[in-house]
Amino acid sequence: MANIAIDSAAQDLLFREAHSAHRFTDEPVSDEAVQAIYDLIKYAPTSMNMQALRVVLVRSDDARERLVRQMIDTNKEKTAGAPLVAIVAADLDFHEELPRLFPHFPQAKDIFFAQRDDRVPHAVSSATLQLGYFILGVRAAGLGAGPMAGFDVDGVNKEFFGDGKHHAVCVMVIGTPAEDAYYPRLPRLEYDEVFTTV
Numbered sequence: 216m217a218n219i220a221i222d223s224a225a226q227d228l229l230f231r232e233a234h235s236a237h238r239f240t241d242e243p244v245s246d247e248a249v250q251a252i253y254d255l256i257k258y259a260p261t262s263m264n265m266q267a268l269r270v271v272l273v274r275s276d277d278a279r280e281r282l283v284r285q286m287i288d289t290n291k292e293k294t295a296g297a298p299l300v301a302i303v304a305a306d307l308d309f310h311e312e313l314p315r316l317f318p319h320f321p322q323a324k325d326i327f328f329a330q331r332d333d334r335v336p337h338a339v340s341s342a343t344l345q346l347g348y349f350i351l352g353v354r355a356a357g358l359g360a361g362p363m364a365g366f367d368v369d370g371v372n373k374e375f376f377g378d379g380k381h382h383a384v385c386v387m388v389i390g391t392p393a394e395d396a397y398y399p400r401l402p403r404l405e406y407d408e409v410f411t412t413v
Contacts, residue, residue: 229354234397236359237293239390244299244358246272252352259348261341263323264316267309268345271302271375281374286386287365297361297388302371303349304381305342307334335382342384349387359392 219226227233249272261267273282279295282302286294294300310328314321328334346362353360363386371383 228357229351233354234359234400236361236388236390236392236396237398238393238396239297239359239388240393242298242391244389244391248356248358249299252349252356255355256345256348256352259345261344262337263313263320263327265309265313265337265341266316266345267305267307267338267341268349269304269306269342269381270349271304273300273302278375282371282386285367285370285374286363290363290365290386293361293388294363294386298390299388301349301387301389302375302383303342303346303362303385303387304376304383305335305338306381307331307338308380309338309341310334339382339384346385346387353387353389357391358389359396361388363387 221229257266259268273279279300282300283291283295310324313324313328317323328337350360350362366383366386368383371386372379372381375381376383
């Protein structure tokens with residue numbers, strides 16, 4: 216497409232040919248690969264630069280077993296077998312970093328976000344926006360991403376965020392896609408079903 220700045224191969228990698236991955240090879244995903252992904256996705260826009268995204272990389276057998284118990288049945292096998300699993304969460308105390316991240320208005324921390332109930336929706340929406348970038352970053356690294364919402368949120372929060380300062384948003388399996396990694400592409404809405412002009 217003439218109006219898209221990146222070349223067709225990049226468009227395919229990130230969007231048109233990309234699917235949520237369900238099966239992976241045994242090839243590990245290194246910490247260096249995750250760092251490279253983060254170095255791309257850390258520039259995601261967030262309200263007031265709050266950067267509420269927090270990610271737990273589930274690498275130990277014990278942590279993996281604890282997480283699998285919180286997944287719905289259809290997500291247990293892929294969670295157990297993926298090379299890497301990430302718990303994507305929102306930091307509900309993101310405001311503590313605002314004087315550093317939003318230095319031209321450091322008092323925003325106390326003016327807008329002193330109360331936890333005021334912080335929760337902002338934390339979750341910003342972390343969810345960053346999650347979208349995380350998925351694209353995984354794809355840009357040539358890996359497959361399988362984001363899942365099918366888990367016991369309260370159970371994951373209790374198991375992995377016992378301090379009550381974080382809220383799980385998504386569990387994502389990551390790895391090199393296997394040959395049978397993808398289900399057939401499901402339909403998408405057309406442009407005029409989504410966009411209106413006023």
